[in-house]
Amino acid sequence: MWQYRAMLSFKGLGAAFLGRVPGTAVASVLLLYISSQSLAIVLGLGVLIAVGISLLKVRIKPTPKALFWAGFASGIMGTSTAIGGPPMALVLQHAEAAKLRANLAGFFAFSSTLSLVALSMTGHFSWWHFQYGMMIMPAPILASIFAYRIQHLIKAEWLRYSLLVLCSISGVVAMWQGLAPHWA
Template identity: 25%
Template sequence: MTVIALIALSVLIAAFMQSTTGMGFALIVVPVFGILQPSLLPGGLLLMMLPLNAYVAWRERKAIDFSGVKWITAGRAAGTFGGLWVLVAVPLTYLNWLIGGSTIVAALATLAAPAFSPDRRAFVASGLFTGVTETATGIGGPPLAMVYQHSPVATLRASVALSFLIGEVISLLVLAVNGRMTADGLGPLLWLIPAMVAGILASHTVHTRVNPRFLRLSVLVFAIASGAFILIRG
């Protein structure tokens, strides 16, 4: 029960962050799952994010960038199969170094870059990279957050949530077909639903007050922290 309580606390905090800023769930939850309940990675994490992202996308559905989501999904579909191949072909240590290092470099580059409006190639590239990283490591938020970093806050949250929702379904199906997604060890997820709901409800008090400048800084800090965590895990 102590383990479940600690995991539930991390889920509550992560759900609050994801519902408020549109990112952060995997970064908070993956280390906790990895230490206390490794059987929940990556399948359990992806399953938990389905209702969370569905809710955020529905809550701010009027702000969704459907064109961007379409191209992200196209890249994500290809990236998911790439991620599965990477899981088999590349030693995990090398994979973590590659993904972590490239994420940090991309975040630092966008920190110095002027404001931009992403085009089709940027959306496809971010979807492709997300498909690889989330299927292989469970963390896929930085590319999507960075591509929308100059967009309105609601657009970032809703578009990233919808992109994640579609991509997570694809990743789960691919993992299941290839025998990397089973029901073993997923029982604790039922105990975590109340914590996720509590985090979502708590976000209602602040999600409309997020400052765009603060959100962009949060995006870049989130990306750098994600990259650092993956590097350390490597």
């Protein structure tokens, strides 16, 4: 994120942050009453529908209202299923590549911390989870270094389609997380 700091849009991210807070709170409450598997199925299906809409000629503009609702959806999804990227990625998919990277990184630095605090408060995040997370930290660090070195090789249109593929995979994985316990 540091290398893209000049491209951060705090005006746009402000609306997304404002949406993320109540979305995280809603997810925390939902997790007390609804199984994470049920939420994963519904949210995964929602992501796949959103990707389908994105493939049409519909273009969601990153207005403050759209960013607020993307932040809200990301709060629910990220806190309940750990897959909070698709709503923000879908709203920002047409942004310039450097702005897309900067704003997604800035949003997730804030929102991941918020989700971890909420999950800790509801008993869904423990010391074991923290240790496991630290154990796998080298992977995203190395991926960031690698991505920074090859970013000039990636065309904007490839980035958009890669985002849609990644969002689709996230939707399928979320649904799988929800359905797999029922099949076991």
